[in-house]
Amino acid sequence: MPIEMITTLEGIWFLLAGVFLVGYALTDGFDLGTGMLTIFTNKDENRKVLYNAVAPVWDGNEVWLIAGGGMLFAAFPVVYAASFSGFYLAILIVLWALIGRAVAFEYRNKKSSKTWRNIWDWIYWIGNFVPALLFGVAVGNAVIGVPIDQKGVFHGTFFTLLRPAPLLMGVVGVFMFLMHGTAYLLRKTEGEVFEMAKKFAYISFFGYIGTLIITDFILVIVAPELYNNYFKYPIFWIAPIILIAGLILYFKNLINQNYDKVIYGSTLVSLGTVLTIALASYPVLIRSTIDPKYNLTIWNSASSHLTLTVMLIATLIFMPMVITYTIYVYRVFKGKVSSEGGYH
Amino acid sequence: MDLLTLSRLQFGMTAFYHFLFVPLTLGLAFMIAILKTIYLKNKDERLDKLAMFLMKLFAINFAVGVATGLTMEFEFGTNWFEYSKFVGDIFGAPLAIEGLMAFFLESTFIGLFLFGKDRVSDKMHTFAAWMVALGSTLSALWILIANSWMQTPAGYKIVETEQGVKAVLTDFFEAVINHTTIFRFLHCVNAGYIVGGFFVMGIMAYYILRNKHTDIAKVGLKFALVFTALVSLLQIIFGDIHGYQVTHGQPLKMAMMEGKWESEKGASLDLFGVINQEKHETKIILKVPYLLSILSYHDPNAEFKGIKDLVKEYQQIAKEAEAKIPVLQQKLQQLENSNANKEEIEKVKSELAMAKANAKAYNITFEDLPSVALVFTTFHLMVYLGFYFVFITLFGLWLLKRGKLFESKAYLWLLVLSIPLPWVATEFGWIATEVGRQPWIVQGVMLTKDAVSFHVGATNVLFSFIFFLTIYTLIFIVFLYAMIKAIKKGISPDDQMKIGRVEPSTPVGNITAFSKTDNRI
Numbered sequence: 001m002p003i004e005m006i007t008t009l010e011g012i013w014f015l016l017a018g019v020f021l022v023g024y025a026l027t028d029g030f031d032l033g034t035g036m037l038t039i040f041t042n043k044d045e046n047r048k049v050l051y052n053a054v055a056p057v058w059d060g061n062e063v064w065l066i067a068g069g070g071m072l073f074a075a076f077p078v079v080y081a082a083s084f085s086g087f088y089l090a091i092l093i094v095l096w097a098l099i100g101r102a103v104a105f106e107y108r109n110k111k112s113s114k115t116w117r118n119i120w121d122w123i124y125w126i127g128n129f130v131p132a133l134l135f136g137v138a139v140g141n142a143v144i145g146v147p148i149d150q151k152g153v154f155h156g157t158f159f160t161l162l163r164p165a166p167l168l169m170g171v172v173g174v175f176m177f178l179m180h181g182t183a184y185l186l187r188k189t190e191g192e193v194f195e196m197a198k199k200f201a202y203i204s205f206f207g208y209i210g211t212l213i214i215t216d217f218i219l220v221i222v223a224p225e226l227y228n229n230y231f232k233y234p235i236f237w238i239a240p241i242i243l244i245a246g247l248i249l250y251f252k253n254l255i256n257q258n259y260d261k262v263i264y265g266s267t268l269v270s271l272g273t274v275l276t277i278a279l280a281s282y283p284v285l286i287r288s289t290i291d292p293k294y295n296l297t298i299w300n301s302a303s304s305h306l307t308l309t310v311m312l313i314a315t316l317i318f319m320p321m322v323i324t325y326t327i328y329v330y331r332v333f334k335g336k337v338s339s340e341g342g343y344h
Numbered sequence: 345m346d347l348l349t350l351s352r353l354q355f356g357m358t359a360f361y362h363f364l365f366v367p368l369t370l371g372l373a374f375m376i377a378i379l380k381t382i383y384l385k386n387k388d389e390r391l392d393k394l395a396m397f398l399m400k401l402f403a404i405n406f407a408v409g410v411a412t413g414l415t416m417e418f419e420f421g422t423n424w425f426e427y428s429k430f431v432g433d434i435f436g437a438p439l440a441i442e443g444l445m446a447f448f449l450e451s452t453f454i455g456l457f458l459f460g461k462d463r464v465s466d467k468m469h470t471f472a473a474w475m476v477a478l479g480s481t482l483s484a485l486w487i488l489i490a491n492s493w494m495q496t497p498a499g500y501k502i503v504e505t506e507q508g509v510k511a512v513l514t515d516f517f518e519a520v521i522n523h524t525t526i527f528r529f530l531h532c533v534n535a536g537y538i539v540g541g542f543f544v545m546g547i548m549a550y551y552i553l554r555n556k557h558t559d560i561a562k563v564g565l566k567f568a569l570v571f572t573a574l575v576s577l578l579q580i581i582f583g584d585i586h587g588y589q590v591t592h593g594q595p596l597k598m599a600m601m602e603g604k605w606e607s608e609k610g611a612s613l614d615l616f617g618v619i620n621q622e623k624h625e626t627k628i629i630l631k632v633p634y635l636l637s638i639l640s641y642h643d644p645n646a647e648f649k650g651i652k653d654l655v656k657e658y659q660q661i662a663k664e665a666e667a668k669i670p671v672l673q674q675k676l677q678q679l680e681n682s683n684a685n686k687e688e689i690e691k692v693k694s695e696l697a698m699a700k701a702n703a704k705a706y707n708i709t710f711e712d713l714p715s716v717a718l719v720f721t722t723f724h725l726m727v728y729l730g731f732y733f734v735f736i737t738l739f740g741l742w743l744l745k746r747g748k749l750f751e752s753k754a755y756l757w758l759l760v761l762s763i764p765l766p767w768v769a770t771e772f773g774w775i776a777t778e779v780g781r782q783p784w785i786v787q788g789v790m791l792t793k794d795a796v797s798f799h800v801g802a803t804n805v806l807f808s809f810i811f812f813l814t815i816y817t818l819i820f821i822v823f824l825y826a827m828i829k830a831i832k833k834g835i836s837p838d839d840q841m842k843i844g845r846v847e848p849s850t851p852v853g854n855i856t857a858f859s860k861t862d863n864r865i
Contacts, residue, residue: 052843056455059410063451067443069417074440077432078507084421084428085797092808095418096815102411103819106404110826151507152429153799190846300505303433304512311437318444325449329456332463333843340844341459343403 002233002282009308010298011283013075016315018278020068025270026180027061027326030054033181035101035128036174037200038121044114045339046193047121051105052337053188058105060326062098074311078152078301079285086146086154087138090161094131101127109344129174136173140166143277144223145287150294152301165215165222169277172211176266176273178204179250183263190336194259201254201262208269209247223287226280236279243272350805351423351796354812356778358415360771361816365409367770370484370533371540372402373477375571380470390560391567395473396461396839397560398544403458403841404826408819410451415812423805426508427785427795433512434500434519435490442486450479459843481533488529489520494786495777496593498522502697502789509697511789523593527586534579535773538733539766541572545740546763547831549756557835562750565759569744573737579730584639591640594787596654597780600716601723602636604650611636611648615724619717624652624710626720655710661788662706665699672696701789712783712791723776729769736762 005011031054038050054061073080084091104124108117144165147155182204185197219226230236250265252258281287285301288294302308345353376395383391417439420428428435453475461469499518500511513519545568551561591598599605603617603626613635618627634644641648649657676692736758743749750756785792 056459056843057452059454060448060452062410062414063443063448066414066417066447067440070436070440070443072436073417073420073428073432074436077436077510078429080421080432080436081425081428084418085423085425085800088422088797088800088804089808091418091422092811095415096811098414099411099815099819102407103822106407107822107826110822110829153425155799300507303436306516307433307437307513310513310516311440314437314441314444318441318448322444322448322452326452329452329460332456332460336846338844338846341842342844343458344838344841 005282009305009312010302012312013302013308014278014282014285014298016312017068017071017075018274019319020064020071021274021278022271024061024064024068025176025274026267027057027064029177029180029266029270030184031058031061031101031181032128032132032177033179033183033204034185035124036132036178036181037185037196038125038128040200041192041196043192044117046196047117048109048339048342049189049193049337050185051108051124052339052342053185055105055342056333057330060329062102065098071311071315075303075308076285076296076298076301077303079296082148082152082154082286082296083138083142086148086152086156087141087161089158090134090138094134097127097130099127100124101131106343109342132174132177133170136170136176137161137166139173139277140169142286143226143281143284144219145289147290148286148288148294148296149290152296155290165218168211168215168218172208172215172273175204175208175211176270179208180263180266180270183250183266186259186262188335188337198254198259201250205247205251205254229280229282233279239272239275239279241272242268243276246270246272345802345806347798347800347802347805348793348796350802350809351800352792354805354809355419355423357809358412358419358812358816359778360774361820362409362412362416363771363774364767364820365405365412366484367536367539367767368405368543369402369409369480370536371538371543372398372405373473373480374537375540375544375568376402377470377473377477378571379567380473384466384470388563390563393835393839394560394564397835399458400839400841401827401830404823404830406454408823411819412816423797423800424785424795425797425799427790429508430510430790430795431494431786433510434493437513437516438486438490438493438520442483442490446479446482446486448479450476450483453479458841461840462842484533484536485529488532489525492522492525492528493519495528495781496523497786497789501694502701503694504697509701511786524586524589527582527589531579531582531586531773534575534582535766535770537575538572538579539770541568541575541737542733542759542762542766544568545572546760549759550831551834552750553753553756553760558750560835565749566744569737569740569749572733573741576730576733576737580734583727583730588640588642591648594781595649596651596658597719597777598640599649599651599654600713600719600780601776602648603716603720604636604648605652607647607650607653609637609647610634610645611640613639617720619720621713621716651713651716655708655713658706658708662703662708665702665706668699669696669703672699704794705784705786705789705791708783708791714779714782719776719780722772723780726769726772726776729765729772733766733769 002011005015034050034053038047041047041050069080100123104120104127108120108124111117138161141161141163144163146160149155178200182197182201185193186201189197246265246268248265249268250262253261253265283298284295285298286296288296303311376398379391379395379398382388383395420435453472456464457469457472457476460472464472497511497519499513499515499520499522501514503510503512545565548561548565548568551557552565587598590601602611603614603619604611605624605626610633612628612631612633614626614628614631616629618629620627636648637646638644640646672692672695676689676696679689679692740749740755740759743752743755781787783791783793785795
């Protein structure tokens with residue numbers, strides 16, 4: 001293990017950035033994963049179950065993204081500025097999708113008209129599918145590399161971002177969120193939605209493995225440097241091992257009909273996926289395809305030690321509180337949901 | 345239109361829009377929490393029903409507020425690349441802490457608050473209401489800390505790095521509690537309470553006029569009236585202190601708000617005027633002598649600095665900073681040659697960077713000023729509206745005391761029609777303070793025109809602006825529709841939202857609901 005990862009503020013913040021990404025994948029993963037199923041059932045009751053499964057918690061889940069964005073801004077401002085302005089349209093598309101999702105939650109049930117609800121359901125679906133896809137694409141671009149110069153200015157277009165390799169990583173992300181979302185539904189629902197979740201659990205499981213293997217081969221060709229860390233620091237292997245353990249657990253519980261426990265598998269898979277790609281890239285946050293010396297690393301893009309310290313203290317105080325009350329609220333709403341109630 | 349104008353237009357529009365929903369969130373959350381607390385004490389069912397009803401309206405407002413808030417956080421990075429790089433070390437921290445400390449709190453407990461009433465005790469539900477109120481208020485606090493730092497920066501130094509110049513934090517608390525933070529925060533949050541207060545008063549008055557839920561509406565109106573009268577009075581005090589701070593921290597902004605081109609001893613407060621930006625003059629229609637000097641210096645004979653003198657002063661500062669640059673460069677050279685200690689070199693380097701920033705940022709001309717008429721007008725209208733709020737609520741209290749509040753139809757109608765006014769006041773206040781601080785994005789350190797994402801094409805921004813405008817308009821129409829529909833429907837037992845439960849023993853495929861009423865509309 002590179003010792004500076006825990007002995008320097010920059011290294012610690014690299015790990016904390018990972019914590020936020022994992023936090024987002026694990027919590028909003030429920031929303032993204034369940035939301036992506038909306039259009040695969042035509043019955044209003046079934047769709048309502050999908051909404052109800054996450055209605056009391058989706059707001060809090062989304063904050064992982066907002067807090068994570070704030071953290072990126074505070075800890076690695078140059079990375080925040082370079083990626084958000086560089087990926088301008090992609091970022092705004094994610095934003096518009098998320099706005100649509102939030103509004104759909106709120107207004108879908110305001111009228112009983114079928115067309116009205118259908119429109120919102122599609123907006124809701126886009127609001128979950130597009131971010132699920134583009135998060136992976138964004139991470140893929142950051143680690144594979146984009147044309148940025150020494151000042152962090154991006155010299156590409158929207159289509160630079162949609163090269164096959166990052167796009168494929170986006171698809172891996174979609175399957176990852178779908179695995180997590182279906183696992184959540186296996187715990188939270190019964191009846192038709194449950195049966196649907198079961199079907200999609202298998203689809204996402206095999207989809208994830210398939211795209212992951214293809215991505216792996218493509219990355220060997222287009223970004224072989226991503227494998228260096230795993231030769232340099234053998235302890236990093238823990239991340240892919242978590243990932244594989246998660247896959248085994250997921251599948252085992254699925255075929256043994258231990259449906260309540262499938263979620264442990266998807267939790268490990270999400271954790272393992274985020275860690276595997278983050279550790280592969282360490283200490284680079286955004287790779288430059290113009291010149292490796294323009295790479296934005298934790299060393300050249302981090303904030304001052306004072307800011308990092310202040311932020312670390314704030315995180316150490318508030319993060320445990322956040323996790324505590326989040327768990328409490330999830331527990332209040334534990335148990336299977338029906339199509340009754342929800343936003344109205 | 346050029347990139348800068350489009351970027352400003354987009355940011356201004358999205359901020360304006362976001363700020364339609366934020367004040368109501370602030371106000372309603374606080375009022376609901378108070379109602380729930382009184383209910384816990386006296387078990388008056390009417391208060392609980394009212395709180396549940398307001399909660400339903402709150403939910404309609406909340407989601408849009410959250411969604412449009414996300415825009416703001418993204419836009420610093422997407423449209424203000426140079427700014428984000430420059431201030432990230434300082435500006436990012438309050439945004440991040442806002443997320444951690446406030447937004448998680450608000451957004452996690454909102455779920456419990458909206459859907460959890462049948463699952464937790466009354467006490468816990470009230471606690472959730474307070475956590476939502478606390479979360480939204482703390483959220484405002486950290487956002488205004490960040491905003492205040494841009495207006496009156498403190499606790500920082502400037503350094504040059506390989507990726508460009510940037511501001512670096514030197515004293516966290518000085519940066520956080522800078523010259524204007526506290527009263528900017530109180531003034532702004534309190535404005536939210538006024539918005540909430542008038543919103544509730546107007547709806548209650550409407551119900552009384554329509555003979556609907558009169559029992560609850562009367563209690564509600566009484567409560568909202570007392571609440572709003574209090575916060576409206578407080579706002580005069582907060583506004584006055586905040587204005588005093590602005591005079592001393594941002595004199596140019598205050599001069600524009602007051603429409604003063606010339607410096608004036610024993611300055612008058614000009615109530616109405618017409619601004620002529622080209623000729624640099626204001627035609628005053630009505631004025632109160634000495635009042636401005638009293639308000640801004642607590643001395644009737646004090647000199648109030650006008651725009652013309654201030655611009656000259658800033659040009660002078662720029663010249664002085666410019667003159668310092670070669671001196672500091674020489675000093676730096678000497679220190680580097682003489683192998684002086686690192687700290688000293690760093691200090692001179694940072695002084696040099698500061699001089700460069702000041703020389704650029706203070707070098708302003710009259711062309712750089714924003715529309716003085718806009719700042720003057722919005723500021724004045726905000727103040728007049730503030731006094732209107734005090735007047736109308738005090739008048740209501742007087743009616744209440746004489747036992748005529750619920751009979752006076754004209755007054756009740758006035759309350760209904762006054763619902764939008766606090767929004768007008770908050771948005772005008774926002775325009776006055778944000779346009780009024782131009783030409784700077786960070787006062788004295790960075791000009792707005794140097795802060796934009798230069799490499800994002802104007803076409804991209806034009807496209808995103810139009811797209812924002814379109815979806816925001818659509819959302820607003822749906823928002824109004826849902827809000828009006830909910831208000832017209834009125835208070836009902838199924839205001840309480842819940843999540844249907846499947847009973848544990850139910851066999852698969854046979855779903856029965858727990859809730860009594862069918863909530864499908």
